[in-house]
Amino acid sequence: MIINHPILGPRDAQEFVYLGDASLINRPDGLTASPAEMHDYVYLRDNPAGLHRELWYHEQGDRSWLVVTRNTVTHEITKVEMARDVARSMGRSK
């Protein structure tokens, strides 16, 4: 698979480390979240067949985190964003 890095251009997926569903960005506040919320965040996944937004880390590159939209049935990648931008657009890191 080739991941089209927003800054570096097309890169081989082997340069990246995979983390999983991009919803992991939405970590609840550990000081206020209920145990049930933390359980759901840590352990449960939607795990869809089809379009999946997921986190890839460019370990052998610029060490940026990306949000890659990929089809889990065909492996086709349709969108690549900087995870930083995605997180900020959701109001995190303020």
Next chain:
Amino acid sequence: MRYSGFRVIAEALTGHKGWKPVWRDPTPQPDYDYIIVGGGGHGLATAYYLAKEFKQARIAVLEKGYLGGGNVGRNTTIIRSNYLLDGNEPFYEFSLKLWEGLEQDFNYNAMVSQRGIMNLIHTDAQRDAFTRRGNGMILHGADAVLLSRDEVKAIYPFLNFDNARFPIKGALAQKRGGTVRHDAVAWGYARGADLRGVDLIQNCEVTGMRIENGKIRGVETSRGFIGAKKVGVAVAGSSSRVMSHAGMRLPMESHVLQAFVSEGLKPLIDGVMTFGAGHFYVSQSDKGGLVFGGDIDGYNSYAQRGNLPVIEDVAEGGMALMPMIGRARLLRTWGGIMDMSMDGSPIIDKTGVEGLYFNGGWCYGGFKATPASGWCFAHLLATDQPHKTATAYRFDRFAKGLMIDEKGQGATPNLH
């Protein structure tokens, strides 16, 4: 119709005109007492034991494609019970004991071959860990033996014992482990279930679940609604998709695991060998092909095929262990979809919906578990109580901190 040597001779003398289809192709009834979703190894074994051991009737197995067309036909056929933890080892040893009597039990040749399995040791620390695991196995009534470097060398003299990175220092062996003809397991269970009146319904995809007042009423399928008092889901690989019909999110991701077979070679490896440090394991089929594999590709997938980097990685592992494998040509590669659970262990449990039961999360160890998985799931369906060897395989173990973390790596969905 029972199979026997006499039967084969009789048929040979009469032109093989007496063989019949091995199972019926029934039309679905409007309702059943039990519906098993998934006509793979685990689903068929569940139906078989439900009918045979738990004396239940009015059972149907619903299969989206054809019987045995999923992971039971896509694995590398290894059986073993070499686990460490209390939650796992009794279950897998129960499974291995069922394997040992399986062919007589369901009167079908599944080519169960206890040719032995060995896990290679490369360091002192690994020897300590494997010694501990072997002791754990023996304490649970399984067999285990620690082999020295010379003992391994006597069996497989061609291995690269002096590899600079992973020199071979010995092995943990389980002589009762081995291989089984995987398709025949599905066929044997299917035939055994069919003979006991189970309806095996193929080309019947579950597209929804009818749940009223927190109780299951039946399933919507591509062949219409089918009612049921109890529904058991055994569709590992697609568990999240099917259980989403009941509004459930599961503690697992679906990943692709690739497997490989070489061209047919003369007898070379008479057992199963795992080179965990190099992400490679291998056995040899009765046809002579080396059957081998390695790690999952490492990203969510439902594609049933993987990518080239893992093929390269597995080939490198093979070359490091037995350099002459470089002369063999690869015949086929394929992929299967695994439920990778968050602690590397399976789930056999009730759900929040009354009458809906779940069996999945087998990671890439589901094949060896087939008989015990079927037995324990049938036990749960018939009695509403977990089988004594499967009490740890609960949904709530993540919430309660009771994970069965065989690898000791914490909660990630990429464990064995």
